[in-house]
Amino acid sequence: MKFKAEIDIMPLKALLDPQGKAVTSSLKNINLGEIENVRIGKHITLEIEASSEAIAREKVEEACKNLLANHLMESFEFTLEKIS
Amino acid sequence: MKFGVITFPGSNCDQDMIYVLETIMGFEVERLWHKDSSLKGADFIVLPGGFSYGDYLRSGAIASFSPIMKEVIAHAENGGYVLGICNGFQILCESKLLPGTLLHNDHQKFTCKNVYLKADNNASLINQGVGLDEVLKIPIAHAEGRFFAPDDLLSKIEHNNQVIYRYCDAEGNVTDEANPNGTLNNIAGVCNVGRNVFGMMPHPERAADLELGNIDGLRILESLVREVLV
Numbered sequence: 001m002k003f004k005a006e007i008d009i010m011p012l013k014a015l016l017d018p019q020g021k022a023v024t025s026s027l028k029n030i031n032l033g034e035i036e037n038v039r040i041g042k043h044i045t046l047e048i049e050a051s052s053e054a055i056a057r058e059k060v061e062e063a064c065k066n067l068l069a070n071h072l073m074e075s076f077e078f079t080l081e082k083i084s
Numbered sequence: 085m086k087f088g089v090i091t092f093p094g095s096n097c098d099q100d101m102i103y104v105l106e107t108i109m110g111f112e113v114e115r116l117w118h119k120d121s122s123l124k125g126a127d128f129i130v131l132p133g134g135f136s137y138g139d140y141l142r143s144g145a146i147a148s149f150s151p152i153m154k155e156v157i158a159h160a161e162n163g164g165y166v167l168g169i170c171n172g173f174q175i176l177c178e179s180k181l182l183p184g185t186l187l188h189n190d191h192q193k194f195t196c197k198n199v200y201l202k203a204d205n206n207a208s209l210i211n212q213g214v215g216l217d218e219v220l221k222i223p224i225a226h227a228e229g230r231f232f233a234p235d236d237l238l239s240k241i242e243h244n245n246q247v248i249y250r251y252c253d254a255e256g257n258v259t260d261e262a263n264p265n266g267t268l269n270n271i272a273g274v275c276n277v278g279r280n281v282f283g284m285m286p287h288p289e290r291a292a293d294l295e296l297g298n299i300d301g302l303r304i305l306e307s308l309v310r311e312v313l314v
Contacts, residue, residue: 022192
């Protein structure tokens with residue numbers, strides 16, 4: 001079976017996100033001053049062949065923990081969808 | 085003592101480091117490639133600055149899984165010396181040889197300028213040859229140099245004297261104004277618990293040639309080889 005994972009990686013809430021802060025102030029320049037607290041992360045999609053959804057979930061989790069996200073600065077969450 | 089300088093795809097301070105170690109300081113230097121599976125007899129491994137793998141994903145993340153890093157990790161775990169400068173520091177944090185991580189500068193700018201540093205203590209090879217009242221002028225050039233560790237880890241790092249250098253002003257005062265990127269406690273570099281792996285954001289190799297008008301960086305590099313030189 002093939003699964004598709006949609007992974008969201010975000011800077012930890014407690015940490016200053018300078019990129020988000022810069023974008024928040026830039027939005028003011030286009031008259032969207034009512035927007036606040038922009039935070040910028042990454043969205044990663046990947047496909048994985050696995051014999052069950054549980055195994056696919058375990059492998060994606062491993063990929064996130066070991067490479068895709070750094071737990072000192074980022075949190076991650078993902079959804080899995082069977083595609084074939 | 086033989087140095088090994090690793091070139092990753094995107095390293096751009098490797099030749100500067102080789103020039104200083106070999107031509108200025110007179111040491112033998114082995115050129116190592118990220119795909120090598122041996123350190124070729126080098127005793128002291130240096131991970132230079134640059135933008136390994138284009139800083140894809142996170143600075144240093146992909147390089148930390150390069151084939152040669154298995155050898156570097158084994159070397160460090162055996163007590164072998166390793167130094168990472170700038171991107172090399174980021175790679176060492178990503179490979180967990182050093183504690184903490186390096187976040188985007190708080191002002192979101194790439195900063196390239198001279199800053200001042202002082203040794204925090206003389207507990208490690210990299211700072212034992214530098215007086216605690218010495219102020220060193222060393223350039224930085226980075227966008228992700230804001231050292232961060234959660235509170236419990238940070239207090240361990242501080243308690244163990246693992247902070248090797250801090251940013252200060254020209255008079256040696258460690259102040260918020262002298263902090264170039266929002267790094268915790270003005271930390272410019274740290275070492276591991278075993279004191280054989282060092283990482284720092286400033287570039288001592290860019291301040292090590294008399295013709296460039298500043299050799300403060302040599303004070304740091306010479307500290308590393310002090311036991312060999314004496």
